[in-house]
Amino acid sequence: MCTSISFCDRGLYGRNLDLEYHFGEQVVITPRAYPFTFHHSEPLTSHHAMIGMASVAQNTPLYAEAANEAGLYMAGLYFPGNAHYFEEPDPGYLNLAPYELIPAVLGRCATAAEARALLETVRLAAIPFAPGYPLAALHWQVAGPDGSFIAEPMEDGLHFCDDVAGVLTNNPPYPYQVMNLNNYRGLSPRTPENTFAPALDLKVYGQGFGGLGLPGDVSPMSRFVRVAFCKQHAVFPDSRDGQVTQFFHLLDAVSMVRGTVITPEGRCDETTYSCCYDAKERVYYYKTYDSGCLHGVRLTEELAGGDALHCYPLADKPQFVWDN
Template identity: 80%
Template sequence: MCTSIAFWDRGLFGRNLDLEYHFGEQVVITPRDHAFIFHHRAPLAHHHALIGTASVAQNTALYAEAANEKGLYMAGLYFPGNAHYFADPAPDVLNLAPYELIPLVLGSCATAAEARSLLAGVRLVAQPFAPGYPLAALHWQVAGPDGSFIMEPREDGLHFYDDTVGVLTNNPPYPYQRMNLNNYRGLSPRTPDNTFAPGLDLPVYGQGLGGLGLPGDASPMSRFVKAAFLRQNAVFPDERPAQVTQFFHLLDAVSMVRGSVITPEGRCDETTYACCIDTREGVYYYHTYDSGCLHAVRLTEETATGTALRCVPLADKSQFVFDTPQ
């Protein structure tokens, strides 16, 4: 389970990674000359530099989400029971394994429009990275300076949807998530008028009454509604650091608290990490569940150059800043 949020007009993109286990995640920069290798097409020897969270295997970054130096973002989110990958490659199309999508799209494209054009010819093949590696059932949010779209792999091929909401979670498929927002069209950040019974004295007893009915549970549809409401109504300050902080407030509002969601295997599904990628400044911000403070990794010209992956392990210890009384 996960939640991804995109502000293409602000160049801020990010997600909560909700999972009951760790997968060797770390912040990874793939420089321009680190070759991307594919099963069914020629390698991409030179490409845009990427930064995001990934596990690394066989000198390959397996990204959960990333952004490139041009400002394009892509995140894969769990889509069980609905994601469909074809058993075999087909001729005359671009056959890709699911894990190859982020490297190819972010390595090749600078805008959402370019990415959508490239993906229109893709056939996703049920091919894991290597024997023993899971084949995750995913759908994707792709966003850049020119907007955002959702891509879902179904039995009849890839489906593309304009993402005017700027939010993606998990099941059900995106059209149902989008349609469900109609059930909440009466909500507002403002105190509502008494339309229940105008002649009845119903005094306002506190702030926030306009949001009564906004879901608060951790299910995918509820997180979609709550994230959409907050994203559409969030007020951003002018200062860039404060904008990043505001972005994390949105993610924290739909995060999973350890112990509140138990999987069928008896494990805690929790927000392993939350991230915000500032594509204008080239900075990847994150916090993990146990390290609540914000950490930052910058994509610089130096780190974008060369062939070697640049890796930063995620902080996983609680950290505090102690202020000294005056």
């Protein structure tokens, strides 16, 4: 389970990754001349540099989410029971495995419009990275300076939705998530009037009455509603540091506390990391469940050159600042 948020006007994008295990995740910069190879298409030997969270297997970055130097962001989120991939390639399409999608799009495209045009030619193939690797059921949020959209692989191919909320979680498909927001149209950050019974002297005994009914659980639909509400009303300061910090507060509003969600296998589903990519400064920020401190990796011009991956292990130990 995961939550992804896009602020195209602010150039801020990021997500919570909620999972019951670690997958060797680390921050990985892929420079412009690193060669990407694909099962059913020609290698990509020159492309936009990108940065994001990935595991590295056989010297290949397997990105959970990433952004490129042009400011285009793409995140894959779990979409079980709905995601459909095709067993046989179709020569009329660009056939890509799910793990190939982020490099293919971010490597070639600079805007959401370019990404959507490319994805309209794509047919997703049921190919795992290697034997023993899972074929993850995913859908994707794609966002850039010109807007955001959702791509969902269904039985008849990729479906595209304008990302009107700037939010993606998991099931159900995106149109149902947006339709469900109608059930909460009366919520507000302000204290409501007493329309229940104006003749009764009903007291306001605290703040937050406008949000009564906002879901508090971490199921996908509830997280979608809660983070969409918070995103619509969040107040951002003028400073860039403050804006990044506020972005993480939004992610905190839908994070999973270890021990509150137990999978059928008896594992704790938790927010293993949260991240935010600042497209203006080309900095990838993250914090892990155990660290809690914000860490940053900058996509510099020097690192964007060359042909070798740059990998940064995560800081995952508690960190404290002592004032005495």
